[in-house]
Structures are given as structure tokens and as C-alpha cells.
Amino acid sequence: MLRIDTRQGTASHPDFSHGNTLPLTGVPWGMHYLTVQTNGDRGAWFFDPASRQFEGIRLTHQPSPWIGDFQHCLFRATTNKAAGTYQPDRATFSPAVIDIYDEPHQLRTQATATARGGALRYTSAAREFTFQIQAPDRWTIVHQDNRGVVLQLQNQTASADPDFSMYLAVSCDTPWHAEDTPLAYTISNSQPVVIHFTASFISAEYAQRALAELERQPFTKLVAANTAEWEKKMALFTVQDHHADRVQTFYTSWYRSLLFPMRFYEYDAAGGPVHYSTTERRALPGRLYTNTGFWDTYKTTFPLLALVQPTQYGYFLEGFLNSAKETGYLPKWLSPDERAMMPGTMADAVVADAVDKDIRPDLWPDLLTAMVHGAETPSDDPHYGRPNLKDYQTLGYVPADIPESVNQTLDYAYSDALIGVVATKLQRPDIAEDYAPRGQNYRHLFDPKFGLMHPKSRTGTFLNSFNPYTWGQGFTEGSAWQNSFAVYQDIPGLIDLAGGPQAFLHTLHTLANAAPRYNVGSYHGVIHEMAEMSAIDFGQIAISNQPSFHIPYLFALAGEPASTELLVKQLLLHAFNAGPAGFPGDEDNGSMSSWYIWSALGLYPLRPGFGDYVFGIPLFDEVTIQLPTGPLTLTTQRNQDYRLFVDARQRDDRAVTGPTITHRDLLATWQLTTTLGLLPKG
Template sequence: MDISSIDTRHATSNTFELSRGNSFPFTGYPFGMNYFAIETTNDNWWFHPEAQHYRGFRLTHQPTMWAGTKGDFASVRILPFATRSKGLLDVPYAPQFSTFQPNKLEIVQKNDRIRTTLVPSEYGALMHITAADDELGVIISFPTEGEVTKHEGNVIEGYSLQLHADRTTPLKLRFHIEATSPVVDATTIEDGALQLSFATSDDVTLRIGTSFISEAYAVRNMPQEDEATLSANITDAWNAKLGKIEISDHDRERVQTFYQNLWRAFLYPMKLYELDENGEPVHYDMHADDVKPGYLYTNNGFWDTARTVYSLQSLIEGDEYPKILHGFVNSYKEGGYMPKWLSPADGGGMPGNLIDAVLADAVIKGIAPELNETFLEGMLHSATEQDPNGRLGRRYQNDYAKYGYIPADVPESVNNSLDYAFSDWCISIVAAHLGKDELAAKYRKLALNYQNNFDKEVGFMVAKDRDGNFKPGFSPISWGGDFTEGSSWQSTFQEPHDIQGLINLYGGDKAFLKQITTMANSEPKYDVKGYGHIIHEVAEMEVNEFGQINMGNQPSFHLPYLFAFAGKSYYMQPMIKQMMTKLFSAGWQGYPGDEDNGSMASCYIFNSLGFYPFCPGTDQYLFGMPLYDQIIVHLANGKDLTLTTTQNLPQHQFIDHLEVNGEAYHKPYITHDTLMNGGAIDYTLGLVPNPDNFDSDVVPYSLSKKGAERGE
């Protein structure tokens, strides 16, 4: 798949009420510092693929539309104009003649006879504007707040500011533009936009450099290559990423869907570092208002991405992933806590502290081992020192330490409690890896705290008050309040480190199997007393119609795989196949919910491979249901893994048998080391389930032993 086949408008047709990705049509380098798109409207959903008008090319750092119009920190808007559109801030364009690709954005203003081609560089872009008119120019404006400070001769300079910085110095993006034609007129028009006319009226090229560090860096970051060379460079960069996984399949549209997802998996986190004159990484420290050595990355919500993104990177991304981990460590050193939601600094959003899962996973897989001690230090700091401002790390750690759960008077108490227990387990994994056995034992015990919220009378996780009483009036379909973006149905199984312990609480496999079967087979009913209104995740669960398993939201990604813990992997295989084929596409409504920084794209990729990282921090991937005829994964260590699926037809919804490297394989999981050794996995599908394919006596990892009421 060549990068030119990717349509960046994938999953961009959305509304406030219903998400089908809530994605943006980004053009730029993998993990880029800047992305480029066109803006079609002035609100959170600032692009829609069906719009036939636009407000300009937008240099953007948007992590999600839920960050709001001010969440696109330090952005710039450039709108080409000719005689017919001079003075207008919203003009027609022709989508049918325009190009939306990761390596090129080309917009045709048919009525104005303007064609603008933008090719990104690592830290800027080349913008080539051609027209057939009497006048040619650009209008520069700012979605956030900014100013053009210079327009002399061929040079245009300015800046754009981050708004609403929290406990940090606001970022300031400097831009330096050199045009092939001098500016002959500059006029301030509506909303403070600056209209700049060029001496040449038919062909102008803008070389754009940007920097968060200084004007001098912006000049140095300006691309020097010609358009053809620059285009070849970014095309090669993207094709190298897409080439990490090769797909062969009888369904061409399905192949397109896979690569749309693989492209999105390489967009976040975004670079926030630049290269000095010696080619060494440096970055602006927002906390100290200074420039520091080393990597830095941003735009990542770990509550979403910890579940899939970094497990995928551990398999296929050997170059960027260690740098990303170094960047997270710099966020910790400069911000005081391991980050939770970076945009651009840590805003502390969402429950828990799920970066701990990313760090534990990296440790057991040997990614950046030089950071292991610092990982543990940062994890322990969040687990022992509550942020006095109540934002970063474990914001309710003091209550958790006192009660072993978060009391019901705290928002989203159940999800915070469960996520803290999972983080405790992650700490135990890292401590054990480093030979700190006493510390590991302490946190293994704390990792069982999730059991404090389990009400055996109702068979669900329920909020508790400070006296240890379960909250009255419980309903398993009530969204919000005690739960995050879900009800107790979606939240009860959020302890991936100890599903066996949960099974023990239910009284054994039979009762557990009955519960998760009910979850899958129930109608997607809900009430929204906790929110007071329908949120889009509720609407998506209802529209998607997969029972109480809301594949449109990250906390449900792993729920189908619960059947493996009851020795019934074949129960989930048709469900996964139906989810993959019914809920995902290559189109403008490509997802069953918010994509969220590569998390849903990575989930799709794993499910396509036929295995899934159920619990980051273990070395196990649980077998699910493969989707493609053949996949060749070029692993991060240079080896190849070939996955072949025989009898891959719509009516074959079960794995009849599988082989690993030519040998029959009966475990319901496969280890990271086995995958990284390369070789072959051969799936053979069948019309009816084969209960003997997987050994029902072999279950995936859990902290607790079978039948243990509490403890290991």
C-alpha cells in the first residue's frame, strides 16, 4: 500500500451527538510536530468532508476535538486568494478536484482558478500556489491567538500562542515564511486577519519554518529542498511506516481499511522537540521557561492509548518508541508526575494513571531498559504523593491509601479505584523486574484492592461510601456518576491483571461465564442519571448494537477476550469477526466511536492479526479471530512474522485449529518473545466451533490463583 492511497478524510464525518472517529484529516510526517489540514468551519469540529467551502490551510496541533476550539494550541491559518476572493475569509473549493493525503494536501479553488499544493517537512512545509488572475496573495489569521510581526520583502514572520496554559508558561510557535515573490500590500481585514498581496500574480511558493524554541530555530527549520525532493522524502517516510505490515487479502476494501488504521496509528504522540545545530534533540520546558536537551512528545491521553498503542509500537516501532519513552520521562522530570494527558503539558485528564501500564509493558519487553529505574521512581511518586493541586498523578491517592478504594462522594470513584489497583500491579511488575522483591510483594497485595468494590449481592462493581457501605439504588445500566464513560457493565471487568481473581469472586467459571454471556447478549439499554443527558458514547453503544460491549469506547476493547479466561475462546470468535467487519471501514465514518490518538486504530490492527494485548505489563497476547488472508509483520528487531488464514470466508467464524512454526498450538495466548522471534502462525477457520482447539485448562495470566478468595 502506497501512502498516496490513504485518504486523510477517513473517519472525519462526525457530530457532537455521534462519533464515527472524531478524527482530523492530517497531512504531515509520522509523529509530526505540526500537522496540516483545511478548516471548513469555526468550531470544535473544524473539518467536515462534505463541506464545499473552507477558511484556509490550518497548521494544527489538535489532539482531539474534545479539547475545544482553544485546545489546538499555537495554530495558524493561511488562506490563498485571487481577485475574486480577495477580502473573504470563507471561500468555495472543489473537493472532487482536491487531494487529501498524508504526504500532500492539494486544494483547488475552482471559481478562483487557484491550485494550492502543500508538502510538509519535519518542522514546516512548502506551499505552492498557482493562479490565473490579476492578483495573488494569502490571508493569515489565527484560530487561537497570534500576530504577524514582519512582512518585509519576501519574508513574513509571526507567532501563535497557546491559550489557557495550566501551571506552565504558554507555548509560543514562531513561524518564518520566505516567498518567491515580495509582498507589495498588507491590509488588516475582518477579525484581525492580515491580507498580503504578492507582486507575482500567477505562481508563488512559500517556504514555512516553525519552532517552539526561537525565531532562529524557525529559520533553520524552514525546508530547503525543492518540491519534488521534499515530496519524495515524506513519501518515503510514510511508506516505511506502512511497509511495516504487508497485507494480502481477497477483499480490497478491507485492505484499504487496514492501512487507513495503520496510518492513524503513527500520528500520535506528536513531537515537541527540535534539533539543534549539531542535530541533537532539544525542547522547550514549559515548566521552567527554558530550553532543555532531550526528547519531548505531546498530545496523548493514556487512559485511551495505554490499552493498545504502545503494545503495537513494541512489536513494530523500534526507532521512534524508545525516543517517545525518553520524552515521557522528561515530562515527568519537568512536570513533577508521570503524565496522564499531554496537551501540550500534562493536564491530568481522565481517571487513574494508566501510563503505568505503558511503563510496565516497556520494562517487561526490554524497551529502553536504561529508563527502568526512573520509570519505577515516577510510578511510586504518583502512588505515594498526591498532587496538592488535585490534578496530576493519582489525584485521589490519599483516599485510596486510607480506604483501599475511592469513596462514592468522589466523581468516577469506581473507575479510579479499579485503575489505581491496576497501577499497583504495574508497579509490582517493574519492582520485581528490578529485583525489589519486598516492594513487589507490597504492591501485588495492593493490586487486589479492586475487590473492595465488588458487591457479591449484585455481581457488579459498585461505589462505596466512606463507612464501607455499598451505595444504594444500584443499576448496572446507569451511566456516569460513579463510572467513566460507561456503566458498571463496562467497568466491572477493568482489572485486566486479575480476571481469575474476579472469577473467584463470582464463585467460579460457570457463574462468570453466565455473567459475561449476559453482558454480550443483553440489549444495549442504559439510563443517564449520572450525566443528566445522553453522551455520544451512549449513543454509539445503542447504534452499534453489540449488547453491553461498547466497542466504540476504549474500556470495552478487551471485553470480548474475557471468554478466554473461562476456557471458551470460541465464544468470542464470531463476535470479534462481526465487530471488525460491521463497525470499521475505510470511509468517512470509519469507526464505531472516538479513535483517540491511535488507540482504536491500534485495536483494529491487533484484532486483524488475530491476537490482542489483553493486559499490558504481561508478555501475553490473547488469540481472538484473524481477519486477513495473509499478513507479514516486519518486527521492530528486523525479523518477520507471517500470519496466514485458511478458509477465510464470511461464513467461517471460528478457529478450527492453528499452528505456530508448523506445530499444533493449543494455548489461548502467545508470548511477546515468541512473536519477536519471527516465524509463522497459521490459522485454519471453520463453520462450527472447535472446543478442543484451545486447551481449556490453560488460561491467560492472572495475579490470583484459581479458587483463591483473596491473594495470589
């Protein structure tokens, strides 16, 4: 397998993000991951790729430092009381295995993880060492003997169930002796020692049953199986290019696109999926997933998985539907349950994209019911459904006295249009005819004076104090420049409102050529997204955050594909790499990695739920994608960095015209050839 270094994007701190990622080892969409902890005192930023300190291997469920971890613990091995250190450039951080040599302790730590457990192998120069499990907050020993321990852990940043637990079962392949220090065990052995573990969110019995199966597997066999699983996923893309570093960035980004959402279900004794419901506080049948924020991931990650992993996408839909059945609403930000961190109900886009692409039709009726329920039913708990729904229903927009009013309005209008899409597919004209027009509610907030969205009062007047560079107030993590173009359901209508293609393009040119300046507005201080936009110095295109992801592709839809090609190629060449500073901002559960993958392929899913892709400019000489319908080969001719524009595009044996290709046409294509040129096509 191509060697992937999982430290991509980890050189981050609260004030500035190069990804805010963790170097996670496990299997795709695992229930648990392992990572290195260098300094637990840094809170959610407990890993620093430049640090030589080594505190141990952490069992983690952290999707983002802004969300925090839950049910985590630290596995630590020592031969004395000194702090551990290691040489980062000699360590292995890979999807399948972590390999660290702790110099003061003369102790080698290797770790791998399966979907619901894992193993650690310790090789010590001393004949005796101490293995310790460090667990914060509440923990209880359920069972302990001279070969293992079963723990009940209760730590989380937030959960609907204050007693939500994880049951950790640990066994050692050689006898150990419990020390006076809690959860510390002395191990005497001259050979490598292997410690297996499994963890369950349901019960100690579930964890112990899984451990009984896992501990029969040698460490090397577990690593080999893990490696094989990653190789199978990596083989979905075959990338050939004369720049090895860019190929590395592509595959490392693909690894990141496969981490979230995480499994939150197990198997009962009969082999059926079962999960713990934190809202009902009991085990229930069926799949469940967690650790994803749809506001981030619906734009790029889920469309990518819909293209190349539609079966897995169907399992995700099962899980999200189970969330809706248990809470009454489709999820918005799960970790482990609803956190409601961002505006909108963007799981609607994940559902509509599946419906448009014929994924899991057996689930569509129930999913449509859940979408409509969220659009019609206010929740007493602000975590669920659409906040400020009554205002939106009455006015057609969310008024300016409510924070993030513009973003809420645009997201709700998009979701309404998506309900229309799903209802049409299900031959429910009664629903479609009601919701499709609501997709036009974005028009209420468009201000032709600025060509941008503008917060509006309850009386229907635009706010007087409007500055397109001011962050917050009506906008989320940005200003009007970044957030005015989220009209995925009706870009032609947005262009018409602006006064036509030339006027719309003038606004986009102004946006791109503006200085990356900002007023802190209602944020009352500099937040990391502001600093990252300034650092990338790409005008007001804050590719460091999701609201700007589609902005470079709008030029093509307005009739100026050369600007899309120029902007996208510069971002691909200069804003991403495979190293610790590999991203221009928060990577966010695969969303930024997937943006890179789509853009490097020369395609972009600008409007999930509507079944097409905007053409950009491909980065690589050749890429073959293993689609469910057969291989698709993307070839780029005359592929040099100084060729910034597309001169011609051919699908199989015919020329391609127009800025988009449908999903169905892409699946039916075997060869897409792009020829680059020195100047825009005349």
C-alpha cells in the same frame, strides 16, 4: 504507496462521533500537522468531509476536539473576496500531500508538511492573488520583509504557561507586497508560487534557522521525502486479501496509529534535542512529546508500537520521563502539557510494557522512581498524580462520594500491580512485595450479587441505589457493564470472584445479549458515547469507547474462545471502514485504529505489562509483519466470511493450544497459521 484517504472518521459532530478525527498531513509523530479547514466557526469541529466550503490550510496541533487546538493558524489564498469552494471527491487528502482546487478563485492549493515545517504551492489562473495568515488571539510580527514574515503566536485552550508561544517563520519564493489587512500579502506571478514555513516552540531564531534549511528544498522533493517516510512505515505490514476495501481500512488505520503522540522537541545548533518546558518556562535539553491521553492509548496503540517500532517507543519513554522530571509526575493527558482529562495514571502501563519487552533498560530505574512517586505522593495540583490518593491508601479503594470512584480504584490497582512488575524486573523485592498485593485492591468493589463492580461508601457498604445500566456516578463514560472488567492484572482472580468460569461467562453473556440501553445517571443528559453505544447495537459491549475494548476477549480467557471469535469477527466486518464514518466512536489518538489492527491480526494485548496476547480470529488471508527479530507471517486458511470460528492454530511446525501466546514466543515465530471452521471447535 497504497492511496490512503485521511478523511477516515471525520464525519463527526459533538453529539455523535464516527471518529472525531482530522485529515492530517505530515510525517509520523510530527511536531505540526496540516489539514483542511471548511468552517472555522464550528470551533474544534472545523472540518466537515461533506462540506464544499474551503477556507484554507490549517496548521494544527489538535489531538481531539474535546481537548481543542493550540498555536494554530490558517494559510489562505484568494483572488477575490468570495468564499472558497471545492469538490471533495476530486481533492486529494493523503498523509503526504493535500491537493485542493478552489473553484471560485481558480486557484490550486497543494500542501505538505515535514516534522517541523512544510510548504504550500499555489497555482493561480490569475496573475495576482492574496496570501493571508489568519491567527486567532494574540500574535505579534517579529520580522517582516518583501519575501517573508516571522510571527509570535499565542493561542491555546490551556497551558501551564500563559505566555506559551509558537514562532512561525514564513518565506515566499517570489516577492510579495504587504496589504493594509493584517498578515495579508499580494503575490504577482504566472508560475506556481511556493511558500515555505517552519515553526518553533522555543524561539524565533530556532524557527528561522530551520526555515533557512527547509526553503532550499523544492516542493516536489519535500512531497517525495514525505511519501517515502510513510511508505517505509506502511511496509512494516504486507497484507494480502481478496477484499481490497478491508486492506484499505487496515492501512488507513495504521496511518492513524502513527500520528500521536506528537513531537514537542527541536534541535539546537549542535544537533542535540531540546524542548520548551511550559512548567519551567524555558528551553531544556532532551526529547519531549505531547498530544496523547494514556487512558485511551495504553491499551492498544503503545503495545502495537512496542511490537513493531520499539526504538521509537524508547524515544517516547525519554519524553515521558522528561515530563516527570519537570512536573514531578508521569504524564496522564498531554496537550501541550498536563490536562488530566481522564482517571488513572496509565503511563504506568506504558512503562511496564516497555520493561517487560526489554525496551530502554537504561531508563528503567528513573521510571520506576517516577511510578512510585506518583503512587505515594499526593499533589497539591489536581492535574498531577493520583487524585484522592489518601482515601485509596487508607481504605484500599476510592469511596463512592467521589465521582468515578470505581474507575479510579481499578486503575490504581492495575498501576500498583505494574509497579510490582517493574520492581521485580529491577530486582527490587522491597518495592515489589509492597505493591504486588495492592494490585488486589479491585476486590474491595466486586459485588457477588451482581457479578460486577459496585461503588462503596466510606463505611464499607455498597450503595443501595445500584443499577448496572446507570452511567456515571462511580464509572467513567459508561456504566458497571462497561467498566467492571478492567482487572487486567488478575483476570483469573476476577473469574474466581464471580464464582468460576461458568458464572463469569454467564455475566458476559448477559452483558452481550442485553439491549444497548442506558440511564443517563450523573451525566444528567445524553452524551455522545451513549448514542454511539446504542447505534452500534452490540449489547452492552460499547466498542465505541475504550473501556469495552477488551471485553470480547474475556470469553477466551474464561474458556469460551468461540464467543470471542464470533464477536470480534462481527465487529471487524461491520463496525469499521476507511471512510469518513469509519469508526464506531471516538478514535482517540490511534487507540481505536490500533484495536482494529490487533483484532484483524487475530491477537489482542489485553494486559500491557504482562507480556502476552490473547488469540482472536484473523481477518486477512495473509499478513507479513516486519518485526525487529525478523518477518512473521500470519496465514488464514479457509478464510471466508461465513466461517466465524477457529478450527486449528499452528505456530511454525507445532499445534497451538491455549488462549494466549507470549510476546517472546511471538517474536520467535516465523509462521502462525490459523484454519477457520463453520462451527466452534468440538
